[in-house]
Amino acid sequence: MLTSLLEHGFDIRHLTVPRSVAPLHCMAVSAGYEQRRNEVYSWDGMKRGTAPFLVIQHTTRGEGRLDYAGVQYRLTPGNTMLVTMPHAHRYYLERGGHWEYFWLLLNGREALRLAREILDTSGPVLSLADTQIDRLAATTLDVLTATDPTPGQVSVLGYGAMAALHDGAFGTRTPEETTLPAAMERVVAFIDNNLSSTLQVGRLANIAEMSRGHFVRRFTASLGQSPSEFVLARRLERAERLLLATEMGVGEIAGLAGFSNANYFAKVFRRKRGAAPLEYRATRFEAG
Template sequence: MLSQLLQHGHDIRRLTLSRSAAPLHCMAVSAGYEQRMNEVYSWDGTKRGSAPFLVIQHTTFGEGRLDYGGAQYRLSPGQTMIVTTPHAHRYWLERGGHWEYFWLLLNGREALRLAREILDGAGPVVTLEADLVDRLAAACLSVLTGAELTPGAASVAAYSAMTALHDGTFGTKPAPETPVPAALARVVAHIEAHLAGNLQVGHLADIAEMSRAHFVRSFSAAMGTSPSEFVMTRRLERVERLLLATEMTVGDIAGLTGFADGNYLAKSFRRQRGLAPLAFRATRLESG
C-alpha cells in the first residue's frame, strides 16, 4: 500500500464533514503526501491554536528534525513521528535539506487518548514493521482518494492509523503483571475512593503502615511514579470526566476532586494538559 501511495504522488486533502448527531471520537481531519526541498518548513506545537489534535508523519525519503520537550530526534526514512498539540515541540527541515513524508491529522478524545498511551510507551518517534507502515499508508491514501467521505469513513481511517501505531508500540504480548504489595494496594484503593479527601503523603504512609520515606520509595518503585504524582494524575482524570460528562462549574468540580478551589484546579490542569478546564471542555465537545 505504501507503493500505491507513492504512485499516487504528492497531494493534500482537508476534509469538511458535517457535524453528526452521534459524534465519533477518533476522526481524520486531513492527510497528505509532501516533499520539502531547500525551503523554510517549521511547525511549533505551542503555536497551532488551542484545539487539541494529533499529527502522524512518516518519513519516506530525506530527513527532518524534531525537538520534543528538549529531546532531539532525526526523522530518517522508515521512522514515524507522533505529536499532539498543544505541546512544547517543533519539527522542521534543516536549511538546504530534503524531506519527503506522508501524514495524517486526527482529532477526537479517543485518538488523543491512544496517542498519550503510545507516547508514554514509545516516545514521539517509532520505527514500524513494513506491514504496519502499509496500514498507515492505506489510511492516508483512503483519505486522499475516497470520494465523498462520510464521518464513519473518516473515523475508520483514523482508527486504522492508530491501531497500526498501537500494534507497533505494544505488539500482541500482554504486559507483564507485577503484583502490587498488599499495603500499597490498600493505599491505591483508598486514593481511588477518596479523591476529594486528605491524600497527603504522610496520611497515605500511615495507611500503608510505613515510615514516610520508606513509603515514598516503595510506592514509586511499585507504581512507576511518586505518590503525589499518582494522586494528581487520578484527580485530573476525574476532572476530565466531570468536565465532559456534566455542566458543573470548575469550582464545583474542584470540591469533588480534592483541589482547594477552582483557581488552583485551573492552574494545575493548565500545567498538565496545556489548556484551561473550560477550554478543554469546549474543544473536546466540539471535536468529539
Template sequence: GYEQRRNELYSWDGMKRGTEPFLVIQHTILGEGRLDFGGVRHKLQMGQTMLVTMPHAHRYWLERGGHWEYFWFILSGREALRMAREVLAVAGPILQPSRDGAAHLADACHALLTRQLTPAQASVLGYQALAVLHDAAFAGASPRPALAPELARVLVHIETNLGGDLRVDALAQAAGLSRTKCARRMDRVERLLTASEMKVADIARVTGFADANYLSKAFRRHRGLSPMEFRAQRDEAV
C-alpha cells in the same frame, strides 16, 4: 496529506498551533526531518513515524538544503488523544512500524486523499492509523516487573481486609512504609487522573498497583470516590 519539501523553510512549533488539542502522525518516505521534543533532538528518517500532540513543547522542521518526503494525518477527539498519550508514554514520539504497519498507514492516507468518504469512514481510517502506532509501541514492551515486597504486602492486606481498615495509615503500616510515602503514591494517582486521559488500569500499572480493581478499592478508601468519579469531578469543573 502528502508533501515533498526541498531546501525550503518548513517548521512547525507545537506551542503555536492553537489551544484546541489534536495530534499529528507523520510518516517519512524519503529524506530526513528533525524533531525537538521537549528539548531532546531526533532525526526523522525513512520508514520512521512521528507522533506528536498539540499543544506541546516541540518543533519539527526541515534542515536547510534538505529533502523530506512524507505523508501525514491529523486527528482529534478524546479517545484518539488518549491512545496517543499511551503510545508517547511507552515509546516516545518516534516509532518504527513494521513493513505491514507502514503499508497500512500508506493505504489509509491514500484512501483519505483519493476517495469520497463520510466523516465516519474517515474517522475509522484515522483510528486504524493510530492503532498501527499503538501496536508498534506495545509489541516490544517489556514484561511487567515483579512488585516490590512492600507493595505485595499492601495487596495482601487489601485482599484480606476488604471490609476493614484500608485508610492510608493502615496501608502504610502493612507495607512497612511511612504514611508520607503512601500519601505521595496516592498523590501521583490523583495527578494522573487529573492531567491525563490514561486508563485506570494503566495508572495502576505505573503507580505500582496490581490492577485497576486494587487501585480503585484503595483510592475509594483514601478519597471516598472511585478513580472515575474523581476524574468526572475534573471534567465537570472544566
C-alpha cells in the same frame, strides 16, 4: 500500499464531513504526501491553536528534525513521528535539506487518549514494521481519494491509523510483559538520581510531560504506588543501605536520603521499619 501511495504522487486533502448527531471521537481530518527541499519548513507545537489534535508523519526519503521537549531526534526513512498539539515541540527541515513524508492529522478524545498511551510507552518517534507502515500509507491514500466520506467512514480511517501505531508500540505483549513506559522510566531515573533533592509531584509530572492528575494516575498504574509513596520507599531504601554500609550519623544519612531533618527521618524510619535508625543498624550488625 506504500507503493500505491507513492504512485499516487504528492497531494494534500482536508476532509469536510457533516456534524454527526452522535459524535465520534477518533476522526481523520486531513492527510498528505509531500516533499520539502531547500526551503523554510517549521511547525511549532505551541503555535497551532488551542484545539487539541495529533499528527502522524512518516519519513520516506531525506531527513527531518524533531525537538521534542528539549530532546533532539533525526527523522530518517522508516521513522514515524507522533506528536500532539498543543505541546512543546518543533519539527522542521534543516537549511538546504530534503525531506519527503506522508502524514495524517486526527482529532477526537479517543485518538488523543491512544496517542498519549503510545507516547508514554514509545516516545514521539517509532520504528514500525513494514506491514504497519503499509497500513498507515493505506489510510493516507484512502483519505486522499475518498468520495463524499461520512462521519463513520472518517472515524474508521482514524481508528485504522491509531490501530497501526498501537500494534507498532505494543505488539502482542501482555501487561505483564510490558516494560515501564518511557515517561515513567525517565521519572524513576530522575528520582533515583535526585533523592537528596525536593521531589515535588508537579516537578515529576513535568519530567513525564503530563498534567499532574494524569501523571499521578499513570505512575500509580505503572509502579503500583503513588509518586509520593514511591519516593518515600526509595529514600528509605537508601537510608537502610547507608545505615548498614557506613558509619554515618543519622543527620547526615537523613540529608543524603532526602529527609528534611534527622528527627523527621527517625520518626518515619521507626514507623516503616519498626525501629529507630541506630537501633536498626545495631540489630542488623548483631544478626550478622
